[in-house]
Amino acid sequence: MGLIRDRKSNHSSEMRECHNYKFELKNCDACTRWQKQRPALITSKYRQNLSPLFFVRLIAAAMAIRFIVMVTIWTTVFINSLLNQECSVPSNEGYCGPCPTNWVCYRNNCYRFSDESKNWYQSQASCMSQNSSLLKIYSKVDQDFFKLVKSYHWMGLVKIPTNESWQWEDGSILSPNQLTLVKMQNGSCAVYGSSFKAYTENCLTPNTYICMQRAV
Structure with a gap:
């Protein structure tokens, strides 16, 4: 009888250990899956939060650069026209060269x-x-x-x-x-x-x- 109790006791102990081992394995698997999914979730949230702001800033920067380029071009053209304008010619026909002062x-x-x-x-x-x-x-x-x-x-x-x-x-x-x-x-x-x-x-x-x- 003592031998049978010992066997039952050992068997119960083994069953508990096995159950604990399986529970730990399940917890480990769940932890691993969560750790694998966590970066994806963070990246997805990061993209959802930052993507609109990023595109807005990108568009604003592109428009600002375009505006600066256009202003520079028009300023250059205006200055060149003033420097090259030696006289007022209402017609496109013929070339009008420089005249004396007050002419x-x-x-x-x-x-x-x-x-x-x-x-x-x-x-x-x-x-x-x-x-x-x-x-x-x-x-x-x-x-x-x-x-x-x-x-x-x-x-x-x-x-x-x-x-x-x-x-x-x-x-x-x-x-x-x-x-x-x-x-x-x-x-x-x-x-x-x-x-x-x-x-x-x-x-x-x-x-x-x-x-x-x-x-x-």
Whole structure:
């Protein structure tokens, strides 16, 4: 009987140890699975929390870089246009080079509107001293901005006493296609008015004048 109790006692002890061993194995397996799943869960939560913020920052950085690049480009273009702009040319036709200071550059010519009044001969001498001549209208198309002039200025147009014809300083004869000449009494010189009209005037009458020269 004692032997049987000992066997039963040993058997019960072995069963408890086996049960404890299986329980520990189950716990170990569960722990291992949890440890394997834990990094994935953390990574997933990290991605869920940080992905929107990361993309927002990335988009903001890209937009900021693009804005800086565009501002730099436009600033460079604007500065270059200011540096390279030697004169104002309303038309795309022809090249207008630099003109002297206080002269107006239009297409291929330079013009100076005087602010002093002189007679025709003095005005002619003043223009000659500046390597130019009095205004000549040779094209209503190329000199179309003169239609906006409202005051009167001496121009390089005079009457030849021998044949009563009107000619420019360079000796060419006035053409009806250049401008309309309105004849006044006692006038042997011409002043430019507006809308391509010239008026005869006494050559000794003081008037402002317009000098003209080719752009270099």
